[in-house]
Amino acid sequence: MKYMLKRRLIPKLQMKQSRFSAEHMVLVTTVQFNKVIEVGDPVSQAKIYQAQAADELIFLDLDATPQSRKPLTHIIRKAAEEIFMPMTIGGGVQSVQDFRLLLENGADKVAINTAAVYTPELITAASERFGAQCVVVSIDVRRNEVGKHRVWTHCGKQPTNLDPVEWAQQAEERGAGELLVTSIDRDGTRQGLDIELIARIVESVSVPVIAAGGCGVALDFVDGFLKGKADAVAAGTFFCFQDQNPMQTRAHIANAGIPIRLHT
Amino acid sequence: MITVHLVDTGVNNLLSICNALEMAGARLEICRHPEDLRNADRIVLPGVGAYRDCIHGLVHGGFVPILNELVLSNNIPILGICVGMQMMARRSYEGGEYEGLGWFDADVVKIQPSDPHLRIPQIGWNTTTFREGEPLAQGLPADPDFYYVHSYYLRCDNPNDIAATCQYGGIITASIRKNNIVATQFHPEKSQDFGLRVLENFLSWQP
Structure with a gap:
């Protein structure tokens, strides 16, 4: 079990403009993509996650x-120092040029969500230009009134008729190198x-899947890996609001027999 | 302070590798033209993305003759990273067939894991086993994890060239070394403390 690719634990740093200064980005948590709580500075927090040996950052x-604003480069540039x-960065990416700018400023991968749905040819264009390994298609999913999973865009504000499994397959065909699947409900x-959502998508694609949305205890990560068969689990709220850091969570995951990086 | 000459063909983003080499204690010379390499006494050859773009960058930028001279004739130490390592092979089959630098008797071929559940590309941290006494592994624990992102790997004709391996549904070449040439498939600049240690080891390596 030791000699194999490890499952990944990925702190997710969600950012919004500060209520006090539009130029300043703050780290936030959300509940069902609403109820925003400001919790700190993204770059400082990223450094803490580095010290705690997170496997990657988003x-x-x-x-x-939502504000039709270009993606920010200064945060990722500062973090890259x-x-x-x-590091994966997402939010507001609409063009190959946006990809280039973020990659030049220190991102290793770029996540696209709304633009991927409305201009899916961007997936292919970015994948051909920069390689599939840096194209992450982010899929936000909500259950509708009859319990069916549907894809939402614009940071969970606009519904679509897309079934997330079909969309995931299409994204892979178009050149996505990885999928970030988030349950808005959770x-x-x-x-x-x-888990049902994650497992359905993992079964239907062959690129790595990052599961997100809802982790509350370490066992939720274990379930994501064992039941959902996710390659990676990402969490924001989980690491922000309790006495849990990636190192402790890693030990829980290892104890469940899942291959994860321990010696760092 | 040790100076590293970094090959910049304009194809790759070098920010992360620059930051990591500086953190490891290097002074950097970014070489956008072949002649910038002239006084190099230590070279890093990076590469990410498509093989074709990377090798075209080297060939059309006119870097090949001077690299051959410095590395093969003058024995200047060089570190290749990811596609930078793959370009040291004689050819790659990624997206066609492309000739490489030919410094190693090796081909770059697609990973074909025996386990169909393993995904391509290999993305993430994998246990890496170095041969005894490898200079890049000095001070590292046994079997450290490094960060990989790749769909193709270097298949060496000569097992003596293989300095480290990892397992991904078969044995994958993780590092190669011959004379003054060393290279890694994994990304030391993305592998936290162990990665920085590999870069430090390269800086102090006396082949």
Whole structure:
């Protein structure tokens, strides 16, 4: 079990413009993509996660698409000076040029969500230009009134008729190198991942899947890996609001027999 | 302070590798033209993304003759990273067939894991086993984890060239070394403390 690719534990840093200064980005948590709580500074927190040996980081700018603003480069550039692990950034990415700008400023991967739905040819264009390994298609999912999973865009504000499994397959075909699947219903609720959603997507694609939305206890990560078969689990609220850091969570995951990096 | 000459063909983003080499204690010379390499006494050859773009960057930028001269004739130590390592092979089959630098008797071929559940690309941290006494592994614990992102790997004709391996539904070449040439498939600049240690080891390596 030791000699194999490890499952990944990924703190997710969600950012919004500060209520006090539009130029300043603050780290926030959300509940079902609403109820925003400011919790700190994204780059400082990223450094803490580096010290705690997180496997990767995901930075998401929650305001960019709703405000039709370009993605921010200064946060990732600052983080890249001191953080030596893979970093994904998303929020407001609409073009190959946006990809280029973020990659030049220190991102290793770029997440696209709304733009991928409305201009899916961007997935292919970015994948051909920069390689599939840096194209992460982020899929936000909510259950409708009859319990069916549907894809939402614009940071959970706009519904679509897309079935997330079909969309995931299409994203892979178009050149996505990885999928970030988030349950809006579970986001920030600490009720556990939507395992059914994750498992359905993992079974239907061959690219790595990052599961997100709902982790409240370490066992939720274990479920994501064992039942959901996710390659990675990402969490925001989980690491922000309790006495749990990636090192402790890692020990729980290892004890469940899941291959994860221990010696760092 | 040790100076590293970094090959910059304009194809790759070098920010992360620059930051990591500086953190490891290097002074950097970014070489956008072949002649910038002239006084190099230590070279890093990075590479991410498509093989074709990377090798075209080297060939069309005119870097190949001077790299051959410095590395093969003058024995200047060089570290290749990811596609930078793959370009040291004689050819790659990624997206066609492309000739490489030919410093190693090796081909770059797609990973074909025996276990169909293993995903391509390999993305993430994998246990890496170095041969006894490898200079890049000095001061590292046994079997450290490093960060990989790749769909193709270097298949060496000569097992003596293989300095480290990892398992991904078969044995994958993780590092190669021959004379003054060393290279890693994994990304030391993304592998936290162990990665920085690998870069420090390269800086102090006397082949």
